[in-house]
Amino acid sequence: MTIKDDFLSFNTHGLYCKYGDFYLDPKEPVQTAVISHAHADHAISGNNQVYCTEATAAFMQLRYGKNAAKVFNIAAYNNSFIVGDVQITFISAGHMLGSAQVLMEYESVRYLYTGDYKLQPDATCEPIEWVKTDVLITESTFADPEVLHPDPVAEIQKLNDIKINILLGAYGLGKSQRLIQMINEHAPQKKILVHHRIMPINAIYEKYGYSPGVYQMYSRRLMKNQEEYVYIVPPFTFDSYINAKGVKRLFASGWKNLQVNKNDTLFISDHVDWNDILQAVEHTKPTQIWTLHGNGTHLKKHFGDDIFVKILN
Template sequence: MIIDDFVVIDANGLYCKYGDFYLDPKQPVNQAVITHAHADHAVSGNHQIYTTATTWAFMQLRYGKNAGKVIYTAQYNAPFSIGDVQLTFIPAGHMPGSAQILMEYLGVRYLYTGDYKLQPDATCEPYQFAKADVLITESTFADPAVLHPDPVTEIKKLNDIKINILLGAYSLGKSQRLIRMINDYAPRKKILVHHRIMPINAIYQQMGFEIGNHQIYGRKLMKTQEEWVYVVPPFTFDSYFRATGVKRLFASGWKNLQVNAQDTLFVSDHADWNDIIETIKQSQPTQVWTLHGNGSHLKEHFKDDIFVKLLN
């Protein structure tokens, strides 16, 4: 029987009292199960951390001694237990080390997706479908009007831009995916990388994810028009709002972050409407619980076919 309050949201985040742990807590807690290393899911200072080895490596880079204390780094599809709850990490396809959390309790399977995507991505483990009685899905783009374009087609747009490009992207996950895709689909471009992104790239290499040719930024290089693409984090991108002699692009799945009406670069690391529907189809849940977005469209879409509960 499905337990209605198997996970609930409190001041610290998403809590499972049946195992006494939090999933991606918003504040430091005693026991944290962390899906991936982005700062909105992996805060510093947790007392006991359960995550993948790759996520832990990124957290150590980002937080240093303040990362917390890792108790268990599990491989994918290798069950472990916290109290009476059995957990399994399953690839989420969001970034390296990202994991869905399958929780089994009293014979019921609850699957928390965390952030995920179905699009192919050579810089992380591909998404893996899993059966669940309850699918707890992020719903960032759970809107029939939101359909992500093909990322390869988006990257190929860069081939038509003949001046240097200032490319804004989040440092962890997005930047490395873009570097690899530019190497693969816009190979004439030469890639420069902001110094704060380079240590993250090194972890990708250590974990076996090849992202291709790139070099650290040099001011003299960027002064020549040799079709450079300079990949920078958001704070640097914003500081160059008056930059001349370059095309400014920000790679994101959010329309409001596109800076040029004529030159957009929609590359998202989240599931869009079709992907969420496909995930529900493959998971075959009796219930769908939504969070990290608006689940009302899913509730309307499934009506009486599948029970949809909005957690936030």
């Protein structure tokens, strides 16, 4: 059993597996794409053959219409299929509804591409699952010992102390549904309003049995009243309300630069932090770690000679 150092490599189209002749979450349209989840930085339009979960296909079709892909090949979690000479299995990633880690097996070696993943409980998506692997190909967005995400429940409970209406910025797909569910559970006196562009996304969540809970579509008439409304809006709308009066502006994110100010923060991330990545390594037992989408140098230093760490990007 030999790990192939060239099993994955980057080219102008994105992350390529030459042994299966496919791309993982390509950046430009390709002949064959394996898509981990439906966020726009991982799932673009215009690919010919797309392999993904059913929910991911539904979100892509909502966003891109006829240009989503020429052919969707739908696979359920833990059901293997073959692309080229590589056996592929989707493993739940816990990042958002339909998100998948991609387990690739070639010549008896297992390569696990995490895509974006999350360990924290989330009632609006399938929980993360673990499988053993030889190579863990992990996203490393927050792979820094100094980046530790706070408890999301404690963060959402901050809303209980805000008695005026709240304008809550959040990404429409995944984050907004998680926030609706958490507010319903942990700040139940709040009345949730959602932007009209989030409504069809919620409908897909409900179709697949992951209802985020109680909410209604925004109307200007409602927000004129101070009744502890929380109006959830996508980033472009949030930015347009920079001078909004009579509301508290918050943006839910794991990124410090997206917080409105030091006093009004809502650190809720859908990515793994440093401790989460260490847990992932413990669960998957790799002999090598390859890092993507961030800084892998901290992991390289942490594991030293114990586990070989390669920085792909």
